[in-house]
Amino acid sequence: xxxxxxxxxxxxxxxxxxxxxxxxxxxxxxxxxxxxxxxxxxxxxxxxxxxxxxxxxxxxxxxxxxxxxxxxxxxxxxxxxxxxxxxxxxxxxxxxxxxxxxxxxxxxxxxxxxxxxxxxxxxxxxxxxxxxxxxxxxxxxxxxxxxxxxxxxxxxxxxxxxxxxxxxxxxxxxxxxxxxxxxxxxxxxxxxxxxxxxxxxxxxxxxxxxxxxxxxxxxx
Amino acid sequence: xxxxxxxxxxxxxxxxxxxxxxxxxxxxxxxxxxxxxxxxxxxxxxxxxxxxxxxxxxxxxxxxxxxxxxxxxxxxxxxxxxxxxxxxxxxxxxxxxxxxxxxxxxxxxxxxxxxxxxxxxxxxxxxxxxxxxxxxxxxxxxxxxxxxxxxxxxxxxxxxxxxxxxxxxxxxxxxxxxxxxxxxxxxxxxxxxxxxxxxxxxxxxxxxxxxxxxxxxxxxxxxxxxxxxxxxxxxxxxxxxxxxxxxxxxxxxxxxxxxxxxxxxxxxxxxxxxxxxxxxxxxxxxxxxxxxxxxxxxxxxxxxxxxxxxxxxxxxxxxxxxxxxxxxxxxxxxxxxxxxxxxxxxxxxxxxxxxxxxxxxxxxxxxxxxxxxxxxxxxxxxxxxxxxxxxxxxxxxxxxxxxxxxxxxxxxxxxxxxxxxxxxxxxxxxxxxxxxxxxxxxxxxxxxxxxxxxxxxxxxxxxxxxxxxxxxxxxxxxx
Numbered sequence: 001x002x003x004x005x006x007x008x009x010x011x012x013x014x015x016x017x018x019x020x021x022x023x024x025x026x027x028x029x030x031x032x033x034x035x036x037x038x039x040x041x042x043x044x045x046x047x048x049x050x051x052x053x054x055x056x057x058x059x060x061x062x063x064x065x066x067x068x069x070x071x072x073x074x075x076x077x078x079x080x081x082x083x084x085x086x087x088x089x090x091x092x093x094x095x096x097x098x099x100x101x102x103x104x105x106x107x108x109x110x111x112x113x114x115x116x117x118x119x120x121x122x123x124x125x126x127x128x129x130x131x132x133x134x135x136x137x138x139x140x141x142x143x144x145x146x147x148x149x150x151x152x153x154x155x156x157x158x159x160x161x162x163x164x165x166x167x168x169x170x171x172x173x174x175x176x177x178x179x180x181x182x183x184x185x186x187x188x189x190x191x192x193x194x195x196x197x198x199x200x201x202x203x204x205x206x207x208x209x210x211x212x213x214x215x216x217x218x219x220x
Numbered sequence: 221x222x223x224x225x226x227x228x229x230x231x232x233x234x235x236x237x238x239x240x241x242x243x244x245x246x247x248x249x250x251x252x253x254x255x256x257x258x259x260x261x262x263x264x265x266x267x268x269x270x271x272x273x274x275x276x277x278x279x280x281x282x283x284x285x286x287x288x289x290x291x292x293x294x295x296x297x298x299x300x301x302x303x304x305x306x307x308x309x310x311x312x313x314x315x316x317x318x319x320x321x322x323x324x325x326x327x328x329x330x331x332x333x334x335x336x337x338x339x340x341x342x343x344x345x346x347x348x349x350x351x352x353x354x355x356x357x358x359x360x361x362x363x364x365x366x367x368x369x370x371x372x373x374x375x376x377x378x379x380x381x382x383x384x385x386x387x388x389x390x391x392x393x394x395x396x397x398x399x400x401x402x403x404x405x406x407x408x409x410x411x412x413x414x415x416x417x418x419x420x421x422x423x424x425x426x427x428x429x430x431x432x433x434x435x436x437x438x439x440x441x442x443x444x445x446x447x448x449x450x451x452x453x454x455x456x457x458x459x460x461x462x463x464x465x466x467x468x469x470x471x472x473x474x475x476x477x478x479x480x481x482x483x484x485x486x487x488x489x490x491x492x493x494x495x496x497x498x499x500x501x502x503x504x505x506x507x508x509x510x511x512x513x514x515x516x517x518x519x520x521x522x523x524x525x526x527x528x529x530x531x532x533x534x535x536x537x538x539x540x541x542x543x544x545x546x547x548x549x550x551x552x553x554x555x556x557x558x559x560x561x562x563x564x565x566x567x568x569x570x571x572x573x574x575x576x577x578x579x580x581x582x583x584x585x586x587x588x589x590x591x592x593x594x595x596x597x598x599x600x601x602x603x604x605x606x607x608x609x610x611x612x613x614x615x616x617x618x619x620x621x622x623x624x625x626x627x628x629x630x631x632x633x634x635x636x637x638x639x640x641x642x643x644x645x646x647x648x649x650x651x652x653x654x655x656x657x658x659x660x661x662x663x664x665x666x667x668x669x670x671x672x673x674x675x676x677x678x679x680x681x682x683x684x685x686x687x688x689x690x691x692x693x694x695x696x697x698x699x
Binding site: 168 | 342344345347348351352355358373374377378381382384385388389392393395396399400404405406408409422424425427428
């Protein structure tokens with residue numbers, strides 16, 4: 001593997017982690033959606049680069065799905081849904097930005113320590129990719145637990161899933177990657193349709209999950 | 221493609237799902253649903269006698285045949301129960317004809333997904349199948365479209381998706397561990413290849429992968445503290461789905477975990493997965509046993525009882541060894557049969573009483589003797605009283621634990637007793653005393669419920685030697 005191959009892959013994966021951090025401190029839904037679209041765009045570029053250097057043309061399909069579905073279709077749909085359902089455009093957070101960012105840094109450090117130590121036998125590219133991927137996954141989880149808003153939780157889940165795709169494409173020669181990314185897209189589509197179909201706005205008056213919590217524990 | 225029993229197990233539900241999605245008329249589609257599950261069951265049983273060759277995608281061995289037959293059997297009886305349950309829901313207008321069509325199609329898709337997860341030889345394919353099963357059950361949990369149902373479905377959706385995502389990360393790590401030893405490409409995800417070569421994998425990667433898989437699939441097993449979705453999903457979905465969730469889907473997720481546990485067992489340097497499973501199992505058992513006390517919703521109560529029993533089963537498999545594995549398998553089978561029988565009874569009870577609140581249900585043995593006594597028998601069985609089947613499996617778990625780790629056995633017995641008392645406290649007011657709530661006659665199908673209970677009863681008194689030998693053989697496979 002040439003030096004430049006490694007560097008570009010490294011750069012793209014690192015950018016993905018950085019954009020995950022950007023998502024953490026957005027306080028408006030629209031800007032969060034834009035940042036997510038950027039996340040998906042960088043993922044598409046990263047997957048396409050992996051397809052090129054691994055000489056694995058089927059990965060271009062995954063890159064295409066990331067580009068068309070995740071970077072364009074989903075953000076546009078969500079955008080229109082926010083308008084149509086009249087969802088609050090501000091994001092209510094459970095904990096403050098400062099704490100979230102600190103926790104995020106801790107998680108990234110954790111994933112570096114764990115993955116780099118565990119994968120020391122693997123080739124350097126896969127090693128770094130997996131470490132970055134775990135960081136993206138953990139940051140996505142962090143976002144899901146620190147937000148009360150259903151739409152931003154969904155975005156947290158989608159960026160978590162981007163981390164998984166990064167891991168799957170970084171694992172050289174992994175079979176079924178395309179199938180798995182399709183399966184995941186179906187899952188995401190269901191979630192997004194779910195927001196609409198379940199008419200969370202209509203049923204719960206708000207997409208703020210705190211309003212849903214009355215059901216936690218026992219009914220009545 | 222050659223048509224054999226294996227393709228039958230997959231193809232019949234798939235075709236039935238497509239047909240049921242378009243055919244109108246409740247009576248015919250309910251019958252078609254039963255016919256399809258019967259045919260699937262026959263195909264599954266025939267796998268006992270003729271094994272198709274192992275491919276790189278599909279695999280049939282002694283372990284998964286046991287699961288497949290159990291799954292298709294409970295799938296079949298539940299479809300019989302479902303026919304009468306759904307008829308009542310249509311009458312009361314809780315479901316519309318179009319949502320019934322959707323329900324039947326999803327039922328078959330769920331059967332397809334569970335069978336696929338069980339016979340998959342490829343860990344990626346297994347993941348896709350479990351994801352599909354999750355999605356279909358989410359859709360069915362939300363089918364009533366009430367506030368509570370939607371909220372339960374959403375909660376299940378988000379927690380289930382996170383579990384599924386973590387499981388995929390674990391699957392990728394397994395591939396990474398296998399790649400240096402097996403080489404790139406399809407073989408590095410084929411379970412039969414992996415288990416042969418796992419001795420040469422990097423133990424650190426395998427360990428990490430197992431932690432992710434345990435958290436991911438453990439969410440789907442309903443192990444505490446990852447269980448939050450389970451009581452809501454059981455309480456708000458249609459009762460046939462509660463029966464299938466408790467009786468089957470939890471088993472399927474546990475089966476996935478067992479496959480990976482076998483993988484780790486081959487590698488000498490990897491951590492022993494047993495203690496992790498033992499810990500999670502015990503936590504689930506004790507936690508759920510205490511949660512039984514303050515339940516006011518009858519379906520939620522039995523959902524917690526499912527968490528309790530999945531805890532016992534995970535504990536037994538975590539202990540490992542021929543006797544504990546045997547007990548775990550037996551307990552899993554008995555729990556599936558008993559819990560689905562209980563949900564069959566509970567389904568009809570909530571329909572005649574028009575409520576799920578325990579406080580509004582009373583004196584069942586007077587107003588509805590068959591349902592009341594069926595429910596009591598089910599609870600006696602699930603609480604683990606002799607001479608029923610669960611007593612035997614729990615006795616085996618406890619006695620084998622006493623021999624090896626007495627301290628753990630004390631916690632185990634404590635949890636079991638707490639759970640037993642909790643169940644009896646509630647069932648007393650449900651089944652006896654002053655009749656409460658409407659006492660209209662139930663249009664129920666008692667056959668599935670009493671068939672399950674009869675099997676559990678018979679197994680408690682006499683286990684056919686052939687069955688014992690079979691379970692011993694499978695327990696040996698599990699290591």
